[in-house]
Amino acid sequence: xxxxxxxxxxxxxxxxxxxxxxxxxxxxxxxxxxxxxxxxxxxxxxxxxxxxxxxxxxxxxxxxxxxxxxxxxxxxxxxxxxxxxxxxxxxxxxxxxxxxxxxxxxxxxxxxxxxxxxxxxxxxxxxxxxxxxxxxxxxxxxxxxxxxxxxxxxxxxxxxxxxxxxxxxxxxxxxxxxxxxxxxxxxxxxxxxxxxxxxxxxxxxxxxxxxxxxxxxxxxxxxxxxxxxxxxxxxxxxxxxxxxxxxxxxxxxxxxxxxxxxxxxxxxxxxxxxxxxxxxxxxxxxxxxxxxxxxxxxxxxxxxxxxxxxxxxxxxxxxxxxxxxxxxxxx
Numbered sequence: 001x002x003x004x005x006x007x008x009x010x011x012x013x014x015x016x017x018x019x020x021x022x023x024x025x026x027x028x029x030x031x032x033x034x035x036x037x038x039x040x041x042x043x044x045x046x047x048x049x050x051x052x053x054x055x056x057x058x059x060x061x062x063x064x065x066x067x068x069x070x071x072x073x074x075x076x077x078x079x080x081x082x083x084x085x086x087x088x089x090x091x092x093x094x095x096x097x098x099x100x101x102x103x104x105x106x107x108x109x110x111x112x113x114x115x116x117x118x119x120x121x122x123x124x125x126x127x128x129x130x131x132x133x134x135x136x137x138x139x140x141x142x143x144x145x146x147x148x149x150x151x152x153x154x155x156x157x158x159x160x161x162x163x164x165x166x167x168x169x170x171x172x173x174x175x176x177x178x179x180x181x182x183x184x185x186x187x188x189x190x191x192x193x194x195x196x197x198x199x200x201x202x203x204x205x206x207x208x209x210x211x212x213x214x215x216x217x218x219x220x221x222x223x224x225x226x227x228x229x230x231x232x233x234x235x236x237x238x239x240x241x242x243x244x245x246x247x248x249x250x251x252x253x254x255x256x257x258x259x260x261x262x263x264x265x266x267x268x269x270x271x272x273x274x275x276x277x278x279x280x281x282x283x284x285x286x287x288x289x290x291x292x293x294x295x296x297x298x299x300x301x302x303x304x305x306x307x308x309x310x311x312x313x314x315x316x317x318x319x320x321x322x323x324x325x326x327x328x329x330x331x
Contacts, residue, residue, distance in 0.1 A: 030231055031062045035074045037087040039067050040261040041186065042272035043110060043214055044087070045253030046280065050242025052256035059234035065260070078217060079103060085218055085235065090211040091141045091308075094300055097318055098309045102220040105319045107236045107289030109243075110214035112279050114185050115145070117201040119178035120171060124199040126153035126206045135176035138162035142181050144306040145208050152207030172196075183213075185276045190268055211299040212291060213279075220317070233323040240288030240325060243280050250274050287325040 036044060047065065050056055056063040066083065068074050074086035075093065079101040093105055123129060126149050136142040143160055150158045163170035167179040168187055182188065184200045191198040204210040216236065222228035246253035250273045258266055282290040293315060300313045 029057070029060050029062050030227075031064065032056075032085065032231055032235060033064045033066060033083045034085045034235075035066045035068055035077060035083040035087065037068070037074055037089065037214065038071055040065075040257055041264070042254075042257070042269045042276060043114075043185075045250070045257050045269070045273045046109070046243030046246045047087075047239055048242070048256035048260055049245045049253040050238050052259070053242065053245060053252070055238035055241040056235070059238040061231065061234055061238065063235070075101065075103060075217060078219060081219070084222070085216055085232070088215055088217050089213060090215055090296070090299065091303065093215065093217055093318060094303055094309060094313055095141075097313060098311065103217050104220055104223065104317065105212070105215040105291060106218050106223070106232050106323045107216045107239070107321075108212035108214070108282075108291045109216060109239075109289070110276065110279050111212060111282055111290075113202060113204045113208070113211055114183035114213045114276075114279070115142070115180070115203050116182060116184040116188060117149070117178050117180045117203070117206070118167075118171070118182045118184075118188055118191070119199045120191070121197050122199060123178050123201070126150070126201060127155060129153065129158050129178070130155040131157040131159075132177040133159045133161050133175075135161045135163035135167055135170045135179040135181075137165050137167065137181045139181070141303065141306075141308055144303075144308060145203050146180050148208050148302075148306070149201075149203065149206040185272050185279070186268075189271050189275060193268060193271065209299045209302045210295055212296075215291075216289070223320075223323075229323065236289050236323050237325050243288055246273060247277055247281070250277070287321075289321070289324045291319050291321055293319060293321075 051063055074088050075096045077083050078086040093103060096103055129150060134146055146158065146160055161176050167182050170176050171179050184202055188198050188200045218232050250270060253273055254266060254270045257269060258264060281288060296319050297315045300315050303309045304312050
């Protein structure tokens with residue numbers, strides 16, 4: 001517990017010391033390029049709502065959203081200075097920092113894991129994985145999830161099959177009995193809407209430590225400058241306004257999302273937004289984007305224990321709440 005407390009206290013090191021006074025009046029409009037983690041989808045509804053409703057503009061930001069050509073791009077391009085912020089995942093950030101990239105999470109968009117084991121009418125509990133074929137995208141930490149879940153359930157003979165990103169097709173074709181890597185709020189809903197009756201096991205309910213599925217990442221160098229820190233702070237405040245608008249009216253986020261990506265299935269996006277609403281907001285009256293540093297420390301320790309990281313991560317430098325409403329530093 002002492003180590004966790006020290007990690008939590010260390011977060012303030014990213015930006016100095018003192019209590020943050022809110023800055024509400026932007027001076028001019030600053031361009032800000034934000035790279036998404038994947039193609040536009042329901043997880044990003046509040047971002048598109050904030051852009052469409054003028055929240056970013058009122059915060060003095062001209063936000064440009066980009067989708068990556070490759071899911072591996074966002075953090076690499078962010079570290080190279082090609083974009084200003086990136087949407088990514090907690091495990092990906094910890095892996096990037098383990099490779100020496102000086103990046104930090106400044107807020108959580110999705111406050112809990114979405115990653116799940118999904119099957120069709122078959123596997124409703126981890127104990128039923130005995131001897132089953134489970135498709136993954138070949139991502140190392142997904143393999144570790146599967147091993148952790150199997151160990152916790154006391155099952156053996158689970159065969160992992162790398163199916164790339166063709167998780168749902170591999171299951172529909174019966175190449176595998178289940179998949180690990182799809183999201184309960186997306187692939188799970190998509191299958192249910194197609195009357196496939198999916199069974200879903202959320203990884204954090206099966207032995208994997210909880211983590212923030214989707215986060216906003218900045219360069220440490222950006223956070224050390226007053227201009228950069230203010231822009232990040234204003235982005236998080238405006239993004240929070242966008243997600244609050246989505247909470248009040250889910251269609252408020254789906255409309256702008258469909259305008260940006262008209263090929264999406266509107267019904268699926270709306271159903272996904274509604275299902276995800278509780279995961280967008282922290283408990284206990286914390287501001288939008290809040291990150292639990294103790295939970296980050298537990299998940300980081302799990303990654304290190306499973307040899308996904310080469311060294312114990314400095315969690316206090318990897319994550320900060322200083323740029324959320326009512327928090328942080330007045331540099």
